[in-house]
Amino acid sequence: MxxxxxxxTTPIHDTALEVLVNVSKHYYGNPSSLHDIGAEAKQLLDAGRRTIAKIIQAEAEEIVFTSGGSESNQLAIRALISASDTSRNHIITSEVEHSSVRNLFDELERSGYKVSKVGVDTSGMISIDELSKLITDETALISVQHANSETGVIQDLVAIGKLAKQHGVFFHSDCVQAFCKLGIEASWLDALSVSSHKVYGPKGVGAFYLNKTIDSKPEIPGTSQEKGLKAGTQNVAGVAAFATAAKLNYTExxxxxxxxxxxxxxxxxxxxxxxxxxxxxxxxxxxxxxxxxxxxxxxxxxxxxxxxxxxxxxxxxxxxxxxxxxxxxxxxxxxxxxxxxxxxxxxxxxxxxxxxxxxxxxxxxxxxxxxxxxxxxxx
Missing domain, CATH: 3.90.1150.10 (Aspartate Aminotransferase, domain 1)
Structure with missing residues (x-):
């Protein structure tokens, strides 16, 4: 075949697989535990955070680990919405987003949000002018993917980021396909999503960047892991393997x-x-x-x-x-x-x-x- x-999806890189097995076997502690075995696991988790952050030119504290790209998209968007002024209930996205983004916005629309969709031309590109015309005083968020998973067409994140900053609107991008293939500068965004299994890492691991200035509310109050934005014990072995694969791919x-x-x-x-x-x-x-x-x-x-x-x-x-x-x-x-x-x-x-x-x-x-x-x- x-x-x-x-x-x-991609086959896992041999080196990432070795890391996955080694960490699973020797660094099995819960990173939230206060004993030495837990501390060792936390060190690996923090190292993975630094690696992902460096690739997108962000800070380690701005990286939140998840179970994959779809969850990263949804949690990142919800984090931005939770930090938005309650008077802003308008969202702008594109007609060609991944189903994880599209389905979430459909749900938010049913709950009272207004969602506008910017179209694409015959080559798959959005118009920045058209996007600009959709922004109102009620706009809370723009979410536009970096690269389309079906055509590979790349959108101009810097131009969109400048527009969002000009209007004081949050900007999120699904960067799952572009991660480790294109240079990504997180400073133009408020949040972006990435995934492990698209870059020869293991499945079941992803991450999102959330600008540290964003005052988001915990997805589940009382949750201690990942700033309360993602509940549950972190997948330390998966994160270590993800970081390994990402570093290898970014270098090459x-x-x-x-x-x-x-x-x-x-x-x-x-x-x-x-x-x-x-x-x-x-x-x-x-x-x-x-x-x-x-x-x-x-x-x-x-x-x-x-x-x-x-x-x-x-x-x-x-x-x-x-x-x-x-x-x-x-x-x-x-x-x-x-x-x-x-x-x-x-x-x-x-x-x-x-x-x-x-x-x-x-x-x-x-x-x-x-x-x-x-x-x-x-x-």
């Missing part, structure tokens, strides 16, 4: 960015040379190098994904948090595609184990599937 779904990010950019370009070039007709979705100049969202005209994405799996290729039709839905791809619809076009969308997301040698094999298998499909369609 050739794995091409790294935007959904420049070389890997170049390698993946070349790999994706070679894939597109050879796909074009093969005669297979396809549409590359999303701004080609402004997206992550590891994600390629495309459509094969006349071929439904769900069917292609299943056929690829049978042929030994692991691809997806978008966010893993929406698998099983027969609705047209939301991101494609937001970009102005028809229902039929949106259902054609598939995503190839490359990672460390993918090489140029695999490209010909991948294209040959896709070509065989498409030829068989269209041959059947004629009868």
């Amino acid at each position: 050739i794995y091409l779904d790294h935007a959904a 990010r420049t070389d890997e960015h170049i390698r993946l950019t070349m790999l994706r370009s070679k894939f597109v070039e050879k796909l074009e040379a093969s005669g297979i007709e396809f549409i590359d979705e999303g701004s080609p100049e402004n997206k992550l190098p590891n994600i390629l969202g495309i459509r094969f005209k006349g071929m439904e994405g769900q069917f292609l994904m299943l056929e690829c799996s049978q042929a030994g290729l692991a691809i997806s039709t978008g966010s893993a948090c929406q698998v099983g839905s027969d609705k047209p791809n939301r991101t494609m619809k937001a970009m102005g595609r028809s229902d039929e076009d949106a259902r054609e969308f598939v995503r190839f997301s490359f990672g460390k184990q993918n090489t140029e040698d695999q490209i010909d094999v991948i294209i040959e298998k896709i070509g065989t599937i498409l030829n068989r499909h269209f041959a059947k369609a004629k009868f």
Whole structure:
């Protein structure tokens, strides 16, 4: 099986796995315990906090550990809302957010908040001017993702951050896909979310940055862990492995960015040379190098994904948090595609184990599937 779904999850790095096992075995103390074994665990937890903070240019005290990206998004947003003036009940987000953000805002809307959604153009970019026009005196929060998990399109966090500061509005970003791939400067934001298993760390671990000046209220009063923002004993082994994987990935990010950019370009070039007709979705100049969202005209994405799996290729039709839905791809619809076009969308997301040698094999298998499909369609 050739794995091409790294935007959904990545295999754990060997070094991170060694750390996970070693810490689980030898540093099993509860970091809230006051004895020496607990203190050792707390030291590892604090070291992990410093590592994540350094990558996003924040301070260790501003990092809160969670169970993953979805929980990070939701807890970070709730923390900002809890710190907002009660007279502000307006939230702005985009049409292409991850389901964890979208679902939370749907819930908040049902509870009385007003939610506005800034659209994207045909390449997947939001308009800063349009975003600016949506801000009112009642706006408490803007939440816009850094990079889209389906197209890889990157939004301008600095421009949005400047706009938010100008209007005195909190700004949160889902940085799960961009973390350790792009440089992130936390000072432009009030909160941002990251995840371990997207950067070759273990599943079940994530974190969010919350600016230390934010006077948020505990999610559950009386909770002592993570400033009261995340209840429960911290996953020290998971955090240590997450920090290890993140540090390794961040150190290698420049070389890997170049390698993946070349790999994706070679894939597109050879796909074009093969005669297979396809549409590359999303701004080609402004997206992550590891994600390629495309459509094969006349071929439904769900069917292609299943056929690829049978042929030994692991691809997806978008966010893993929406698998099983027969609705047209939301991101494609937001970009102005028809229902039929949106259902054609598939995503190839490359990672460390993918090489140029695999490209010909991948294209040959896709070509065989498409030829068989269209041959059947004629009868």
